[in-house]
Amino acid sequence: MYEFILSEKRYNDFSNKGKVINHMKESAVSVFRPEGSPKASVVIVHGMAEHHRRYDDLAKVLAQHGYAVYTYDLPGHGDAVDNDKDLGWFGKENGWNTLCSSAVDMMARAKKENPEAPLVLMGHSMGTIICRCVLQDHDKDIDALILSGAPNYQSAAGIGINLAKVIRTFKGAHGYSRMLDGMVTGNFNKSVSNPRTPDDWLSFSTENVDAYLADKYCGFPFTIQGYIDEMTGVVQMHDVSRFHCTKPDLPIYFFAGESDPCIGGQEGFQDSQDTLKKAGYRNISAKLWPNMRHETMHEKDRAAVYEDTASWIDSQIG
Helix, strand or coil: CEEEEEEEEEEECCCCCCCEEEEEEEEEEEEECCCCCCCEEEEEECCCCCCHHHHHHHHHHHHHCCEEEEEECCCCCHHHCCCHHHCCCCCCCCHHHHHHHHHHHHHHHHHHHCCCCCEEEEEECHHHHHHHHHHHHHHHHCCEEEEECCCCCCCCHHHHHHHHHHHHHHHCCCCCCHHHHHHHHHCHHHHCCCCCCCCHHHCCCHHHHHHHHHCCCCCCCCCHHHHHHHHHHHHHHCCHHHCCCCCCCCCEEEEEECCCHHHCHHHHHHHHHHHHHHCCCCCEEEEEECCCCCCHHHCCCHHHHHHHHHHHHHHHCC
């Protein structure tokens, strides 16, 4: 079964401080339901400058394995915006909280609809930054965590925030900056020899890269404030003191392409795992896929990635 919903959402302050963020947006939500009662609910949080419909194929495979799958457009993305000029815009303040709140809200919906089913939280790229920040206060609500193409911590993120604030003074919070575009994603394509397009770093699959370039809801620049919000998340996800680990044995699975420039190589990939270990989580496994880049779930051999993801969930939940 497949359900597509366009509904109004109010994103609450995920930090549980009781504050309600005034950020009303329409959020496109896709729900894939299995035959019979679901073995678990899987909430998928997509990455930067893309949209939830890119995960339809994965969701269908997981539903075939008996899982109820929830995908949705993050604030400032896809059908969650009223106007295309708001792509990459998460609000005048508390933008990172707004992004994280959307994931917590979707988790709550999945739990409400399937109260007896375990909950699996899965993120890709920027979605993993959101998931790692959500984990800090909400691990009690999560039964397994999957992190795909997880960006590693960048020590320059704090400097980047300060620089972006200076640029914001001149261009405005809703303005754009090619300098910031380059700082955040501009170096990734340098990992590709003789690139065909500016986004070859995403995958070896030229079909996927071309589809991404042709999609108006993919590859758009963030606003200056949006970049400040994202870099705020990078700093927060690395702050071990913010984690309140109540489930040290929570199953956590990192996977990425061996040629993914976003993870920071073997060292960055390991550092991302070590941060969660320092926070108290000890049941962490990881896999690097050969001959794949950042978007393993859109490579030619993506079916193997789908099945591996389903098999991992089966081994932890099923």
